[in-house]
Amino acid sequence: KPIPTQGFPTDLQAPFTTVMTQAEGNSSVYETMYNGRLRYVDELKRMGGRIDVSGSGRMAMVHGPAPLQGTDVCALDIRSGAAMVLAGLAAEGTTRISNVIYVDRGYQNIEAKLKQLGAVISRIEESEHLCPVVDCEEPIEWDTIPLHLD
Template sequence: HGLRINTAKLTSSSPPTELVGNLRASFLVMGALLARLGSAGCSPPGGDVIGQRPIDVHLAGFEAMGSRVDREGEKYVVETDGLRGARVFADYPSVLGTQNLMLAAATAAGTTTIVNAASEPEVQSLAAMLNSMGARISGAGSHTVTIAGVEELHGTTYRIIPDRLEAGTFAIAAAITGGRVEIRGVHLGHLFSLIAKMREAGVVVEEDGDTLRVWRDGELRAVTIQALPYPGLATDLQAPMAVLLTQARGVSYVHERVFDNRLLYVSELRKMGAEVVTTGTTTAIISGPTPLLGSSVRALDVRAGAALILAGLAASGRTEVADVYHVDRGYERIASKLRSLGAAIERV
């Protein structure tokens, strides 16, 4: 895929609310529009209901850089007479918050330093793209990012990084079904934590340049996983890994350390015969192996939906996953890709 963007005639600083509500990352327009037009208005971002995901990091950073932040009806409105560099402390290492402040600071007067910045590959990739456009950003990938403002940015041609979450999902799919999958075009370093835990669970993972080969050779072993900010195991791969662990011998523990309500899918997994109990809202205890049975379940968010599809692949009988529109936001043509690997799956 390729996308050519020309903003020469950009005039509106407020995206349509109905579009913003579909994807949490929509709020990233705020930093870019604020830098370009001096004002930006946006409804609270949409996305999955997986716990508290405040936008305080974004708004506090904008204020520190000389902006006025107000709430007008359903929208946040941010205005500035000129952004200036500032030292910003992020209350938590928010990926989108870090990216939004980078976008705003790229052309601000002076130098901006983001302390406790997110270090995810997506942050590093945005910094690399902005630098290719003339920005001066250093420290991306660490928890302190420094942006020396420049007068203006110019166009660029940039190749986005591979989707580590999609690659990880297909790797887990191979392990849970007992199949063998080769995934090409992968940035292996971005998947180190997942590969380490899969190997600990008994999955064979072979690395070859930008190619990953995954298969299961023998019984899976119970492990403990923790979803953490990068370079820890990605929270977006926690649910698919939990499905894999239903097939592991022994008792596995799943700890969610990023969001406070991301185990809602457990009730759906139980419908399929999984032996899973939760302690509070952030820890699940999985006893296995348990045979999964086809059932009618519902995708509660994008990654939980993907996890239930994987559970359906491993289950006996027919599984129907409702509300798969959630999954579409994170996976392009997931049904046809799985079908090409031999899965009996169809979109209805």
């Protein structure tokens, strides 16, 4: 449950939720600071995460373990980008992450660091936009160089 100080860091919520998809049993995630912070859960669910969101989008119940399958996902912000990278590493098959500008902005040289740890990760050129533009007043220019995780 993220709180401003002396609690669980809100920036770790999305990556930690990804880890919880692999843990035995049920885990609860409570968002107390930001509306819409649990949007990344939809991407985890597309990969096979068993997660229920309730409480006006402020609480998620993660049912684990859930085998994740590689698919096309979007980094919606820095935190969800980290969550998608972790999910891709845990998933069976290839995960393609679009909008990696957020990952690059939040985690310097993450691709090389993960390769040093044995991850199979690469950047590819992509001509199509994999992330839909939703809930935006103005169009957003999405990054078109997704990461591939095998």
